[in-house]
Amino acid sequence: MKKHLTLLLLILAFQVSFTGWVKAQLTSLPRGGNKRATVSEEIGITDVMIRYNRPGVKKREGHIWGELIPVGYTELGYGAKKPAPWRAGANENTTIEFTTDVKIEGYDLPAGKYGFFVAYDPGECTLIFSKNSTSWGNFFYDPAEDALRVTVKPIKTDKSVEWLKYEFTDQTPESATIQLQWEKLVIPFKVEVDVIATQIASFRKELRGDKALPESWEAWNQAAAYCAQNKTNLPQALMWADSATSVTFGGTESFYAWQTKASILEQLGRGTEAADVMKKAMPFASQIQAYTYAAGLVDAKKPKEAFEIFKMNYDKHPNSLFTNIGMASGYSALGDYKKALTFAQKALLQAKGGNKLLIEKNVRDLQNGKDMND
CATH class of the missing domain: 1.25.40.10 (Tetratricopeptide repeat domain)
Known part of the structure; x- marks a missing residue:
């Protein structure tokens, strides 16, 4: 009986440790073969940092905008089950962080970290800065958490960008334009700081x-x-x-x-x-x-x-x-x-x-x- 009890305790201990091991998340590549990226710049003494995942075109040129990235908002059938914009990247939330108050396209946005979303439209895109920066992707997007919405015009280009990227351009001591670049489209928005x-x-x-x-x-x-x-x-x-x-x-x-x-x-x-x-x-x-x-x-x-x-x-x-x-x-x-x-x-x-x-x-x-x- 004593031997059986000892064996039972060993089995239980193994099960507990094995369960903990299974739940532990090891470092691995992003899902879908995408690339994790971080880009940051200083505008004056304001740090601007964007964290995102970079999907690739992967021979889908001509089928990204309006197809893979639908126009407007999409019912995802999961999470909040509300029409949601694109996550402006892949996998986890794209986030953008400002260490001081800024202006986005002339509109005030307080310092903080935001989830960043895009409602794509070939004529005018809506950029959304959400107070929720921790949810996974856009499945739990809630418009009630919007801190700011602005509209910008997307720009078609001749040169294709294989891996989605964010880039700081047109920099001055007080401002910069951030461009989301993917395939043959650029979505720009201006960030200004009262230096x-x-x-x-x-x-x-x-x-x-x-x-x-x-x-x-x-x-x-x-x-x-x-x-x-x-x-x-x-x-x-x-x-x-x-x-x-x-x-x-x-x-x-x-x-x-x-x-x-x-x-x-x-x-x-x-x-x-x-x-x-x-x-x-x-x-x-x-x-x-x-x-x-x-x-x-x-x-x-x-x-x-x-x-x-x-x-x-x-x-x-x-x-x-x-x-x-x-x-x-x-x-x-x-x-x-x-x-x-x-x-x-x-x-x-x-x-x-x-x-x-x-x-x-x-x-x-x-x-x-x-x-x-x-």
Whole structure:
């Protein structure tokens, strides 16, 4: 009896383990000889990722669109048992994911992961972004879960694409067109991102985390400088600049941090304060930083202010290439071409390569009584 009991327990144990083994799913090729694929791109700081299965034409050219892929919606007789669009690929759901809010063909779509479907029509296709991204294929498609529908015109092509693919085309810093390509048809749709808004939203989030710890003035300055460069979000940018130049975050001796703050104040119409801030900044400027700042003042038609910076830089770093050409630029902006020529000729002796060619032109302009800054 004891032997029989032991044998029975062994059989039961084997059955349990065998059942678990049978249910385990091993890695295998996709069904139907299709290919799994992932394609992704960044638009600004927005990640766009598409996961899909790639069916092949497999000698069915001329029988894909309108036949294998029916027009409109099809009753599949399984799952939700509702008319369903094409799964925009094969096997599992095709999914598309956006890490920030986007616009699809001009319509808003929040950040998230979506099931992607296409209701094909030779004249106008309906693209469907479903909140359900986890169901298998299109068998459980439910229109109540649609997040967005847009219509686009399919494009016929002469060249046949054997394996269905998604491709990013017509890319700009703010947008891209995603093309579904298969056989001799392209279904395109445009994705747009508000790059500045998403970047600022990212700054706001990150500056509440470990990137904004004490001694991290660079992070605060990066955010403030971005706003200054793009002339946006200036009141908050000024607060970020205040943090960058504070003792807590360690930017009190950074020329860049003070210059960023001055730029924001200038754009806010607070020019006197901006000038005072730049006075604080100048002791921390390298000779190249000082030269670049003064050259910007020349371009802004502020010759007296520019000359003061060029002179201060020269006194601090006498007779260098940058300070000599700076003095030449400063005197030229004031209309004193004779003194400007003296410094330009000194700079010419120090220059090499492309700098030498540029300074040779400066010398010729001054010799001909012309402002070298023009």
